[in-house]
Amino acid sequence: MRRTSIKSKDNDFKIKSLNEIAVLRSITRRKNLFYRNSPFDILPIMIILKALIIFEILIFGHLLLAQQTIQKSESDLEKKLPKR
Numbered sequence: 001m002r003r004t005s006i007k008s009k010d011n012d013f014k015i016k017s018l019n020e021i022a023v024l025r026s027i028t029r030r031k032n033l034f035y036r037n038s039p040f041d042i043l044p045i046m047i048i049l050k051a052l053i054i055f056e057i058l059i060f061g062h063l064l065l066a067q068q069t070i071q072k073s074e075s076d077l078e079k080k081l082p083k084r
Helices: 009-037 042-080
Strands: none
């Protein structure tokens, strides 16, 4: 990477951006090498993991909603029933 003299803050921002781009490119290269050298295809595994995570979020969301509904129903019943 070449170095340039910094005359203003805008140039400083551009140089930082170029450095960030270089870092991101090196990370991407490492990832690509890892996936290319793996003995199995990673894409189906990633799709399955995403589906499982979404399914889990939906299930726990429904369970949480059901729990809140039950608690509200119980509190409503306690208010309606006369105390002995």
